[in-house]
Amino acid sequence: MAQTPSSSNDNALAQLGAQEQATPAFSPLYQQIKVLILQSLQSGEWKPGEAIPSEIDLAARFRVSQGTVRKAIDELAAENLVVRRQGKGTFVATHSEQHVQYRFLKLMPDSGNQDTDGPAQRSVLECKRVRATADIARALALRSGDPVVQVRRTLSFGGVPTILEDLWLPGNAFKGITADQMAGYQGPTYAMFEVEFGVRMVRAEEKIRAVAADAQQALLLNVEHASPLLSVERIAYTYNDVPMELRRGLYRTDTHHYRNDLS
Amino acid sequence: MAQTPSSSNDNALAQLGAQEQATPAFSPLYQQIKVLILQSLQSGEWKPGEAIPSEIDLAARFRVSQGTVRKAIDELAAENLVVRRQGKGTFVATHSEQHVQYRFLKLMPDSGNQDTDGPAQRSVLECKRVRATADIARALALRSGDPVVQVRRTLSFGGVPTILEDLWLPGNAFKGITADQMAGYQGPTYAMFEVEFGVRMVRAEEKIRAVAADAQQALLLNVEHASPLLSVERIAYTYNDVPMELRRGLYRTDTHHYRNDLS
């Protein structure tokens, strides 16, 4: 069945409603399957860390061959939304036990392997509810004046304050978040977001600049006034490209560097 | 045939010589095919921009099914070594016509789309043969004192000098390179390397820091002394992870930013 992916099928696929595309919105079967799996991920049918149904089960459920399901899952795995483990199953990706923790943090110690200067010590300086300014609203796809949570914190490695950052989170999704929550959770902050608020970050964009430390920043990071710092502005997205966090960080790069692989 | 990829076959595959791996050095058929295609790419059997044989031809040549060749090529395409074009064929990737030119340059203008401030104006300040210092030798996998070519240049956008960078190239591979060549070539420098020296860069690693401009750098980039600049150290690799260029750049980030997508 379903040899002609553009025609309607007798299964649950048919053709997804025509999006606002000029083209006839054709997509191959495996892409449609991918969308369906994605919807189940978003809806929370399978939670981070859990196994999703086996390829055979999914093939039966969607009435397609195992190979088609496989190709859909392959793409989800390539996008880090899902992790395959031979002999065990396919699991919803999570920032918790994902053996590479701090997946989005590209700051590495100059010497020594990976981030083996251990987990960062967090220090939350501030956690308050504010109203979104114009630029913050734009970044988070909100309206000016909408409630947001603003967090200011530092991260230290081996006792040395290395990162100073401000976070802005949509107030609706992060109702009731506290400084204690931000500081006390063991493990990555994004893992806490998954557990406490059901928000899973799947990708992010960063804009990086070199800036000079102002007086307050210099104090908090224990550097000279006007020292050069790496400014990292990040917008993190959940499923469906919905922005859920704006983060403005200042990194000391005297003992660490920002690492990037190009290909 | 070849149902048991770990056993020897009657084709040209057998098992590639046991590398220095503790494991029995098993690899699936499609990986072996991938290595064979890779070797043909390195050897120059197919040059950048040219089409490689069709999947059917390659399948016949290696005595495997088209699906196996397909999976090998899929991985090569994912690594940007090769570009697939439906209906036309599969082509060796190139920095020349690759519709995204400057693939490794992540500096974007703050406003305006992509790099539509046009191509950079190059200005070559220096191009000389020197001997590798210890750190440069290490980066390029050479010995201290080995001949290298050092190039210093600036890149300007809209007349504003924005990038100041030094390049170090292995002397052997880039014999006879001149300042005129560096300055005069139309298009990306890496495209020139392909055409003139047969060196194709396939991936790179960057280490990024914030630094303060010294007197000379400030002069060349037309900024205040001690202005914060983005320091970008890049090592670019050809096939087989052989380093072929060390580049130390200083980017002005007052009108541009370094963009990075995380996933």
Next chain:
DNA sequence: CAGTGGTCTAGACCACACT
């Protein structure tokens, strides 16, 4: 052992580009 993902095959048909 059964169940999972991973590999390989062979064949059919579709979408696209060129001639």
Next chain:
DNA sequence: GTGTGGTCTAGACCACTGC
């Protein structure tokens, strides 16, 4: 039309995990 890559299927077998 011919040839290319792209999709889909069905079935066989391999490799790994855990009972």
